[in-house]
Amino acid sequence: xxxxxxxxxxxxxxxxxxxxxxxxxxxxxxxxxxxxxxxxxxxxxxxxxxxxxxxxxxxxxxxxxxxxxxxxxxxxxxxxxxxxxxxxxxxxxxxxxxxxxxxxxxxxxxxxxx
Amino acid sequence: xxxxxxxxxxxxxxxxxxxxxxxxxxxxxxxxxxxxxxxxxxxxxxxxxxxxxxxxxxxxxxxxxxxxxxxxxxxxxxxxxxxxxxxxxxxxxxxxxxxxxxxxxxxxxxx
Numbered sequence: 115x116x117x118x119x120x121x122x123x124x125x126x127x128x129x130x131x132x133x134x135x136x137x138x139x140x141x142x143x144x145x146x147x148x149x150x151x152x153x154x155x156x157x158x159x160x161x162x163x164x165x166x167x168x169x170x171x172x173x174x175x176x177x178x179x180x181x182x183x184x185x186x187x188x189x190x191x192x193x194x195x196x197x198x199x200x201x202x203x204x205x206x207x208x209x210x211x212x213x214x215x216x217x218x219x220x221x222x223x224x225x226x227x228x
Numbered sequence: 229x230x231x232x233x234x235x236x237x238x239x240x241x242x243x244x245x246x247x248x249x250x251x252x253x254x255x256x257x258x259x260x261x262x263x264x265x266x267x268x269x270x271x272x273x274x275x276x277x278x279x280x281x282x283x284x285x286x287x288x289x290x291x292x293x294x295x296x297x298x299x300x301x302x303x304x305x306x307x308x309x310x311x312x313x314x315x316x317x318x319x320x321x322x323x324x325x326x327x328x329x330x331x332x333x334x335x336x337x338x339x
Contacts, residue, residue, distance in 0.1 A: 145325045156315060156331040157271065164325055172326060204270060212327050213259045213319035216273030 116141045120205050120220035127195055127227055135190045135223050137205030145208040146188040147172070147217065148180060150201040157204070162212075163188055195227040230254045230320050232330035239336045240306055248301045248333045250316035258319040260299045262290055265332070266312045274301070274314075303335070311337045 118139045127133055139146065147162040149172075159172025163182040177199055179191040188207075192199060202224050206217035233251045240246040250260065259278040263271040277283055277292035277299060289302040303310055313332040320326045 147325060147327070149329075154331060157317075157329040159327055162325040162327075170324070170326070173328065206271075208325070211319060211323065211325050213261055213317065213325075214276050214278065216261060216276060217263075217271070219270035219272070221270055 116218070118205055118207050118218050118220035120203075120223050123221065123223060125223060125225050127225070129196055129227055130194050133192050133195060133225075135192075135203060135205075135225070137188045137190065137220060138186050139188075139205075139207040139218070140186065141207060141209070141218065142185065143207035143209050143218075144185070145210065145212060145215075146182065147206045147208075147212060148178070148188070148190050149204045149206065150174065150199075151204060151222075152201050160190070160203075164211075195225075197227050199225065200227045201225060230318075230328060232316055232318060232328060234314075234316060234330040234333045236331070237334045237336070239338065241338050242306055242308060244306050245302065245304050246306060246335065248303070248314050248335065250299050250301075250330055252297050252299075252316070252318050254297075254318055254320060256320075256322065257294055257297075258322055260290075260292055261317045261327075262301045263315045263317065263329075264312050265315065271315065306337050308337050308339065311335060 148160040161180040205220040262274040265271040275290040292299045
């Protein structure tokens with residue numbers, strides 16, 4: 115089944131403790147993105163990648179890192195999480211740019227930083 | 229800045245037709261997309277418009293007017309399962325994957 119897989123689905127962590135949210139897609143998509151979703155703010159793009167080793171900032175990149183060493187994987191790293199990073203995170207992939215080809219989203223990761 | 233504006237909530241009854249509007253302010257225009265998200269679920273891609281006019285896909289249609297910086301999603305023969313949030317989205321530059329989403333319109337369908 116074609117899908118984007120994120121792990122974990124739920125995560126509670128403490129301020130400052132480094133964490134990684136994994137994302138993997140099995141559709142051979144070139145384009146991948148990370149979004150966070152907060153009530154009343156919609157989806158905001160954190161980082162995107164248009165190919166292996168090519169990443170760029172979205173609208174809200176502060177406090178996050180990403181890497182794209184392989185086409186299928188696009189992990190999101192929070193080096194020193196803070197409570198304002200408590201949010202619902204989505205990874206997404208697309209055959210072309212997500213605007214016209216449309217994203218396939220993962221099931222989401224609900225992160226709580228205390 | 230670049231922004232998208234959508235109504236926060238729309239209500240309708242089963243079998244009716246509803247239109248969800250999206251007005252955008254961007255420095256350039258590279259297409260308008262629509263996504264559906266059920267409570268607790270992930271967004272799913274519905275449609276994309278690059279040119280003016282109406283694109284129909286089953287019960288859902290999407291319209292674009294580039295001269296008015298405006299688009300809408302039209303849902304016909306509403307069903308209870310259409311109760312969800314709907315987001316419009318636009319790329320902010322050409323040939324990149326930098327995308328901004330509207331804040332979403334919550335559609336409630338009543339029996």
